[in-house]
Amino acid sequence: MPPVAWVAGLLVGGFLLGYVARNFLVWWRQEDTDDEEFDRVFSTAISHLIAGRSSEAMDELTRAARLRTDVIGVYLILGDLHRDRGQFDRALRIHGSLLGRSDMSRADRALALSSLGEDYRLAGLTDRARDAYRQAIEIETRSPMALKGLLRFEIEERNWAAAVEHEEKVLRIEPARSGRTLSFLYYEMGMEALRGDDEKGAFRALQKAIAVDERVYPAHLYLGDLHHKAGRSNKAIESWERIVELEPRLLHLVYDRLEQVCAEQGERERLDQICHRVAGRDPSDWRVRLLLAEKENDRGNPEAAYRHLLDAARAHPGSASVHRALWRMAAARGPDRRVTREMAELIHGGDLFVDALICGTCRFRSRTYLWRCPQCHEWDTFREENPPLPPAEKIGTGPTPPGALDA
Numbered sequence: 001m002p003p004v005a006w007v008a009g010l011l012v013g014g015f016l017l018g019y020v021a022r023n024f025l026v027w028w029r030q031e032d033t034d035d036e037e038f039d040r041v042f043s044t045a046i047s048h049l050i051a052g053r054s055s056e057a058m059d060e061l062t063r064a065a066r067l068r069t070d071v072i073g074v075y076l077i078l079g080d081l082h083r084d085r086g087q088f089d090r091a092l093r094i095h096g097s098l099l100g101r102s103d104m105s106r107a108d109r110a111l112a113l114s115s116l117g118e119d120y121r122l123a124g125l126t127d128r129a130r131d132a133y134r135q136a137i138e139i140e141t142r143s144p145m146a147l148k149g150l151l152r153f154e155i156e157e158r159n160w161a162a163a164v165e166h167e168e169k170v171l172r173i174e175p176a177r178s179g180r181t182l183s184f185l186y187y188e189m190g191m192e193a194l195r196g197d198d199e200k201g202a203f204r205a206l207q208k209a210i211a212v213d214e215r216v217y218p219a220h221l222y223l224g225d226l227h228h229k230a231g232r233s234n235k236a237i238e239s240w241e242r243i244v245e246l247e248p249r250l251l252h253l254v255y256d257r258l259e260q261v262c263a264e265q266g267e268r269e270r271l272d273q274i275c276h277r278v279a280g281r282d283p284s285d286w287r288v289r290l291l292l293a294e295k296e297n298d299r300g301n302p303e304a305a306y307r308h309l310l311d312a313a314r315a316h317p318g319s320a321s322v323h324r325a326l327w328r329m330a331a332a333r334g335p336d337r338r339v340t341r342e343m344a345e346l347i348h349g350g351d352l353f354v355d356a357l358i359c360g361t362c363r364f365r366s367r368t369y370l371w372r373c374p375q376c377h378e379w380d381t382f383r384e385e386n387p388p389l390p391p392a393e394k395i396g397t398g399p400t401p402p403g404a405l406d407a
Contacts, residue, residue, distance in 0.1 A: 037067055038067040041064045042060070042071070042074065045061045045064060048060060054081055061074055065078065072104060072111075075094055075095075076111060076112065079091045079119070080115060088123040092116065092123070099113070110137075111143070111145065113132050113146065114136045114143055114149065115145070117129045121152075129149065133147075133150045144170055148170060151163055155377065158188070158192070161189065163188075167181055179212045180213050182212050182213075183213035183216040183219070184209070184380070186208040187205070187218055187371075190203075191222065206226070216379075217246065217247060217380075218371045220239045220240065221257075224237070224238075228257075237261055237262070240261075241258075244278065248278040248281060249282070250369075251274070251278050251291070255291055275292050284315045285315065289309070289312035292308040293329075305329065312325075357369055358382065358384075359375065359382055361373065361381045366382060370382055
């Protein structure tokens, strides 16, 4: 969540319900027109802020600050808005000026230091940012903003153990917070241990990752690798199959591993069953149909392979990967009027595109599936860039024939 939105939410929920509620009766009895004016102006500013009108919000907050210099929350939000607009000098000046005040509570002072830390961090002054965050925690040990700021630094520097410690503190303060970040931090600890040939440490960290959040798929992936290396093939298969159970569309990421171990175990039909089960549950999963086509072609069943490729093309008409596979098969089969006609219908009116994956946070594009975005450093954000179009809009070959997936 953006810092301004986070602080606004905190202040609306905390300041308005806490500070205002605590002083409401006093304000009411004073019958002070300045207070009434402040209340109206501040409420208008918050309305502009929630609606995304930052310029109007800043104008109203500036008016509110002139009316009531004692309301710390006005300055905190105003400084954050300047920071979000890249005006770091103004943000630093506003947040820094609060620290010289003697009328601030410990919680407000910690929040001002945390905001100052954000100003320094985004301005590239990392040492000053760290110092501000640490001062905030010395004043208020349960300052989530300061803890998250230090957590961000530990993640950037790949200090996974320290990052885990900070994230666990944040989770204790915010019990409604998802454990997904903590789970990925344990996963990163496991990968760091693997790179250092510490397989026992890696095993423990990956198990912790899964215990915190089972849907952190790479933990299952590499835990399966460790099981396989230790000769526990059944455990390895269970780990990789669990990924498919949780997210069937990730089958292509574990397919080669499953194929190798199932062959070693003499259970080739097990992988066939997994593929057909995934395909049967999701008609739009074109990747599993490519895998099925490849298997049938290797077995000498080109007609069955071709039907799977047609199903893949219906599910994802513009996919360059699917069309390459179709053309390779057409070339191998030789002249065939039916195949030529069906492929012409598939291509008609459509543009091919590379099957890229895109980060849902920063829009970074990748040809391969990445567990962590190299640009924004968020975990598990990659999705297919172009969702499949409805078959009726692109293809005139009709629905998949009954039993085609069982061929």
